[in-house]
Amino acid sequence: MHYSKTVFDKAFANADNVQCLFDMQHQLIALVDNHQQILGALLFELRDDKYAQIEALATAAEKKGYGYRLYLSAFAALAPGMQLIPQALQDSDVCLDIWYKLYMEPDITKTLLNGTKHYHFDWDATYSHELAGLNPDIICEQWEAWELTDDIYTHVKSGELNPHPSNVSFTLPEQRRAHIAKTVTPYVFTAAQITSLNGCLQLDYESLGSPKADILRRRVSLPSCSVTSTLKVCAA
Missing domain, CATH: 3.40.630 (Aminopeptidase)
Structure with missing residues (x-):
């Protein structure tokens, strides 16, 4: 093994x-x-x-x-x-x-860190290599669709996506x-x-x-x- x-x-x-x-x-x-x-x-x-x-x-x-x-x-x-x-x-x-x-x-x-003064909204609302790295199953086309609708943070908040590692x-x-x-x-x-x-x-x-x-x-x-x-x- x-x-x-x-x-x-x-x-x-x-x-x-x-x-x-x-x-x-x-x-x-x-x-x-x-x-x-x-x-x-x-x-x-x-x-x-x-x-x-x-x-x-x-x-x-x-x-x-x-x-x-x-x-x-x-x-x-x-x-x-x-x-x-x-x-x-x-x-x-x-x-x-x-x-x-x-x-x-x-x-x-x-x-x-959501709800604390150390939280950075933009890191969970904007595509980044770090955010994608913690969500490897999400394909590029899906990220692009979420960016167009400003919907990335919604999926992070719901627990569907892992947050940015710095959050x-x-x-x-x-x-x-x-x-x-x-x-x-x-x-x-x-x-x-x-x-x-x-x-x-x-x-x-x-x-x-x-x-x-x-x-x-x-x-x-x-x-x-x-x-x-x-x-x-x-x-x-």
Whole structure:
């Protein structure tokens, strides 16, 4: 029987010798290897006592699961019950793909943002690749017909269509959140470390492994990895 990897499998597939550091004061999360090299960074912003929004993400390599690891670590680092929401206006196609995978993951709770101040009507009322991606069974001709009659939102509201991924908040079940939280180390970054991490976050998602990023990564000194059996800790 074919086994399809979950986002949790992907996030921790390369977990050996990788440490996740979380600075709540500066709302920064970093992945670091045992050579003190930055593998990824994530910046979020607290919107209120219920929501946190992703602001920026960068990783040093594709297909390593670092993006998934950072997103899941953000879930785990926040207080229980807090909901994570995307920042669609700044998300790259790669980041939106991660949100798509999170949306399709059955062990992640999704809540519509309709009725909150974080909801964007246009995203559910206008055709986009992101909206189409969560509704793959809808053919192009049907989207065109709905656009002509301004009817896309009606079908989203009725539940016939999945909403735009950025009009949804995401929450981990508490048991899963608590398991992943054990892999996240509280940390307070220095001013130099914050400068380096912010420099990395200003690069494109795919560019943290580039020569320009290597210069940024060499400017920072972060603790060496002390992770022990992360996969076992995260097994739900």
